[in-house]
Amino acid sequence: MANLINVAKLAGVSRATAARAFSSPESLRPETHRRVVEAARALGFRPNKVAQQLRAQATLMLGVMVPSLDNPVFAEQLQAMEEAARAAGYSLIVTTSSYEPSREEAIVEEMLRQRVDGLALTVADADHSAVLAKLRRENTPCLLVHNPPATSYFSSVGVDNHTAMADATRHLIALGHRRIGMIGGPLLQSDRARLRHEGYREAMVAAGLTSLPLIEMPRHTQVALSQLEPVLGGADGLTAVLCTNDLLAISLIGELRRSGRSVPGDLSVMGFDGIELGRHLYPSLSTVVQPRAEFGRVAVETLLALIRGEDPQPRPLPHVLREGESAGSPPAPYQAPEPSVS
Template sequence: MTDLKEVARLAGVSRATAARVFASPDVVRPTTREQVFAAARQLGFRPNRLGRQLRLQTTNLIGVVVPNLLNPVFAEQFQSMERAARLRGYNLLLATTDYSSERESAVVEELLRQRVDGLVLTVTDADRSRVLQSLAGEDTPFVLAYHQPGNPDYSTVSVDNRAGMALATRYLLDAGHRRIGMVAGPALQSDRARLRYAGYCEAMREAGLDSLPVIEMPAHTQADFAALEPLLHGPQALSALVCSNDLLAISLIAQLRRNGWSVPRQLSVIGFDGIALGTQIHPTLCSVVQPIATLANTVIDQLLAQIAGAAPASHCLPCHIRPGESTRPYEETCDDPHQ
């Protein structure tokens, strides 16, 4: 059986250098790294990672928990994290929860059984999560992505959800809109959606306007025209909507257009996330942009620092408005197609 010594001899390097190539390839010169990998391929050699893991009591695995991959924000986040982790010699294990707290407990327990070195978590409600409370008694470091929980002992990387939605609402107010509503998933189940609703209410209050109760949709990323239709008619009909995430905004625009409503001529719509898909639809989506790639890289850096012994820390990244064709300045119209 081929061993590391034979690979080193064929590559023309020392055994220590060959070992370093497999353990920490990013610290070895590219030419040397390729020599060793080429020799390993020629000899059919693969390093015994299990033995190394047992010796070092580490797996170089990071568990990642997200609500789903139907929302591209989580897919974009995972891709950026995978790239950042791979450069540091780590691999990711992914699990989804479909916004179920029971499922969160099950998948985290399974990842802990896999002996992951750390966890990246996006849960439904960080302030009420049983999973986070139980992890307090574990040795496994974790970082929350997108959350702003009240517990200062949690390590988090997020944007300011409240400020971001206030920014979106003010963007519409500055364009002359006064009858603005907010669309979100079931019962503001997500703590992020609740913070975003608070930001909407704050901006409306500052403008001397009444905020409306959240317009609840059947799912976090799926709009239902029937839930919105009663607010589109009469003298107090809405002229603009802020949505708790981009995919919900895209679904909403599609539902409006299917039912004869023009976006943005009759209704302006803003999303929240800044996913790339929003720039590829018509009309292009105006959105509050979260710096997803920066957030993902910061999450990995923070988690690896904790694995190395650093204390938990929190980072709040800036967000901004990406203009799009889904909004326009307010103009008084009589364009209700159903009058």
């Protein structure tokens, strides 16, 4: 089996020079580096990256925890994070928590054991998180993604969930809706959902309208129409529904159409996230667009700054409203037909 001494002999350099070709190539002349790399390729030699990391006291790995990969928001974010990390010489260790706080601690403990250089986490509830309380006692830099800035002092990358959902609510009000509801997954599993509901409630109250409690679904991305039926139809039924994420909105549109209802004819639907799938539906989804790729890039840049010992203070990322076909004017009030005159 080829080793570094064999590579050095074939390249005509010392063992130390051959080692620097892999650990600090910028310290060598280009021609010397080329000879070492070609010799390694010819002999089938691969440097021991783990040994290099141990000597440098850095693994060049970032631990990333997201709730799920079912939601394209997290998948698109991870792709951008991987590209940004690779450009900086880092790799990602990615895992999912299924929105379960009990899993978060086990996941983070395992990543700490792997000596990751930094952590980028999306937790269920940042202000009441056991794992974040534990991480305050650790030296590993930690960044929150999607979570609002926590009282636990960790930096956070995300949009202003409160303001974004308030903007979405005002959009529906401007279309003429007065009876607007909101649905989401289990409220205790998502601080983002709570902030979005607060934004909805604020916009409704400011417009002199009645806000309703969040209608909770058993899952974050799937609608149980039976739980929405009591507030649909009739003179006081909802004419529009806000969803805490796009997959939930897409599920709602499907369930409504299967039940014989029209979107937006019978009910307007608005999502939150801006995933590309929403553009290709019919009706296309009206939604709040989060800059998913920007999330990933800014998250890695911020985490690397923390690793360098800096104190970055990222601002909320911008959101925009994407108008689609799923939200329109409310249906005309029902009027009983005039009795016929014989």
